[in-house]
Every structure is written in structure tokens, then in C-alpha cells.
Amino acid sequence: MTNDTPKAPRLDSTLSKGLRILDMLTATQGGKSVTEISKELELTKSNAFRLLQTLSTLGFVRQRENKQYVATLKTWQIGRRVVENLNLREAAATQMRMLSQETSDTVYLAVAEGLSVVYIDKVESQQPIRSWNPIGGAAPIHCVSTGKAIIAADYTFWRERLRGNLTRYTDRTITNLAALDADVARIQACGYATDTGEFRERVLGFGAAIRLPNGAPIGAIGISMPDVNLPANGEASYGEMVRRAAEEIMAQVAET
Structure with missing residues (x-):
């Protein structure tokens, strides 16, 4: 036998x-x-x-x-080359333009680097009042919508890495694992993450993870804006926009 x-x-x-x-x-x-x-x-x-x-x-x-x-930064450089080989920016370009046209606010494409997200592409806001980060700029992964979307997409991996590293930036920042657990459960249920001014006061964000066919997150797409730009009852519609955009990008990535 x-x-x-x-x-x-x-x-x-x-x-x-x-x-x-x-x-x-x-x-x-x-x-x-x-x-x-x-x-x-x-x-x-x-x-x-x-x-x-x-x-x-x-x-x-x-x-x-x-x-x-x-x-x-050598690890980031290697990771960036991997992302480039996946044509992530090319795959996301159409959806980024679509989100920009629908919201007129800043649209970001981000990837994880250590305990941060790095913005690898963006479409500038058309609004007179806008949020701003440069391509190549970084933000704490637990504070912004793109980062929180990546965390929620692979929470088993991220949870212990964030223990003791949930630094406070505003009075809305999540600083303990119990609160993060609850937020991740909400993100996983609705398919998108929100930033309610957790990194910069009065700057909001909506983000959704971009995954490979095996479920592993490789980045996230998000919209960022000052709170004055968010229309009434806009949270659900903006969240759905980024969720659908991420799904379209994933279909593009799967074809490459």
C-alpha cells in the first residue's frame, strides 16, 4: 500500500x-x-x-x-517591484478615475509597508478644500481607511503585530485591540473601512482592500476628504463606491 x-x-x-x-x-x-x-x-x-x-x-x-x-527600505523596494509586476497601478487606473469623477475628492492607491501604508498612486481632488498626501507618502496603517481595509482583509496576520503599536494621533484614533476587533468586524461585514478623523482631525476616508485570487490583500483603494466635503448620508454611498471599485480592480489583477 x-x-x-x-x-x-x-x-x-x-x-x-x-x-x-x-x-x-x-x-x-x-x-x-x-x-x-x-x-x-x-x-x-x-x-x-x-x-x-x-x-x-x-x-x-x-x-x-x-x-x-x-x-x-530595501524590503519596501522589493515589495514595490512585486506590486509593479502585478500591474496594480495599471489595473486600478480606470476605477481611480471613476471614483474621482463621482466624488471630486482625492483618490489613493496604497500598499502596506511595515506598520504603515504607502501611497503608490493618486488622483488629485477637484475640490477647493481638499486632503493631500504625496505619492510615496505614508500614514499609520491603523489610522486610515486604506490601511484599516488591508488589516481587516488579513486580521490574523495583523492583530498581534499591532499589539502595543496603536499610537494615538487624534481623539478618534483606535488605541486598543478590543476597539480594533469591533471595527474590523464591521469592516468585514460591510466590505469597506472608514477613517473618521483618526489620523488627521476632520479628514475622512473610505477604503476597500484589493486581494489576490487566494484572498491575500495586496493593497487598497480609498477616497479621502475634509469632512465639509462629505454630502449628507454620504458614508454608505462612498463606502459602496470603493467596495465596488476594489472588486473591479481584483478582476483586472486576476487576468494579469
């Missing part, structure tokens, strides 16, 4: 440990010491140090003057 069950692939232990360190550092604000890394990942201190030296030599990690290690 034969066993046709495929064997799990053998993992290179050194590579997997190095990637775990890199994953930790990209999700950490302020850096980690060798001792913290070795303890949290259950590595010996000497092993953690050797791996950090290798990552530093390859340009993925650098050591600050306080002896803590942080991830460099």
Missing part, C-alpha cells in the same frame, strides 16, 4: 530564521535589540546576532546608534 500524501517541503532553517527576523523588524516601530529578537523568536543570542549581521551586509537591516536593529 502506498502513501500518496505529498511530503511537506524541507525548509532551510537558516533562511527561515532570517526571514522571521526580517518579518519582525518590518512590523516593529523603534527597532529591536539582539536580546529582544533572540528572546521573542526563541533563538540563541549568538544565532540572532549572526543572522542580523548577514541581513545587515545584504542591506535589509541596519543598526542604530542605540544598538537596536531596524529594517531598511
Whole structure:
């Protein structure tokens, strides 16, 4: 009798440990010491140090003057190339223009980088009063609609990474996991995220995640505006707009 069950692939232990360190550092604000890394990942201190030296030599990690290690922008550069290879900006272009025409407000295309979102494309607002972030600009992932949409699309991954990292920016910022749990449940139920002035006071946002066919989020599309620009009862309609736009973009990505 034969066993046709495929064997799990053998993992290179050194590579997997190095990637775990890199994953930790990209999700950490302020850096980690060798001792913290070795303890949290259950590595010996000497092993953690050797791996950090290798990552530093390859340009993925650098050591600050306080002896803590942080991830460099090389990880973001690689991620950006992956996004570009997926033609995400090209796939999103039509829907971004459509959202701009329907709302006259700023439309962003964003991807996750560490505990932030980075704006990789935008359509400028046509309004006299507008919100503004440059292409290449960043915002805390837990405070803006595009970031919250990405979080909700893969909450198992993000929840522990955000523990202790929910920094307050306004009196509306979500700063504890219980409140984040509730907000994520709402996002997952309706299909879009909202920013009620959580990063910048009186700046609102509506965002929806863009996923690969396997469900993994690769970015988000969103509308951002000063609160004076939101029409009466506009939250539901704007949320539905970004949700439908994200679905159209996902169909485009699936074809590439």
C-alpha cells in the first residue's frame, strides 16, 4: 500500500530564521535589540546576532546608534517591484478615475509597508478644500481607511503585530485591540473601512482592500476628504463606491 500524501517541503532553517527576523523588524516601530529578537523568536543570542549581521551586509537591516536593529527600505523596494509586476497601478487606473469623477475628492492607491501604508498612486481632488498626501507618502496603517481595509482583509496576520503599536494621533484614533476587533468586524461585514478623523482631525476616508485570487490583500483603494466635503448620508454611498471599485480592480489583477 502506498502513501500518496505529498511530503511537506524541507525548509532551510537558516533562511527561515532570517526571514522571521526580517518579518519582525518590518512590523516593529523603534527597532529591536539582539536580546529582544533572540528572546521573542526563541533563538540563541549568538544565532540572532549572526543572522542580523548577514541581513545587515545584504542591506535589509541596519543598526542604530542605540544598538537596536531596524529594517531598511530595501524590503519596501522589493515589495514595490512585486506590486509593479502585478500591474496594480495599471489595473486600478480606470476605477481611480471613476471614483474621482463621482466624488471630486482625492483618490489613493496604497500598499502596506511595515506598520504603515504607502501611497503608490493618486488622483488629485477637484475640490477647493481638499486632503493631500504625496505619492510615496505614508500614514499609520491603523489610522486610515486604506490601511484599516488591508488589516481587516488579513486580521490574523495583523492583530498581534499591532499589539502595543496603536499610537494615538487624534481623539478618534483606535488605541486598543478590543476597539480594533469591533471595527474590523464591521469592516468585514460591510466590505469597506472608514477613517473618521483618526489620523488627521476632520479628514475622512473610505477604503476597500484589493486581494489576490487566494484572498491575500495586496493593497487598497480609498477616497479621502475634509469632512465639509462629505454630502449628507454620504458614508454608505462612498463606502459602496470603493467596495465596488476594489472588486473591479481584483478582476483586472486576476487576468494579469
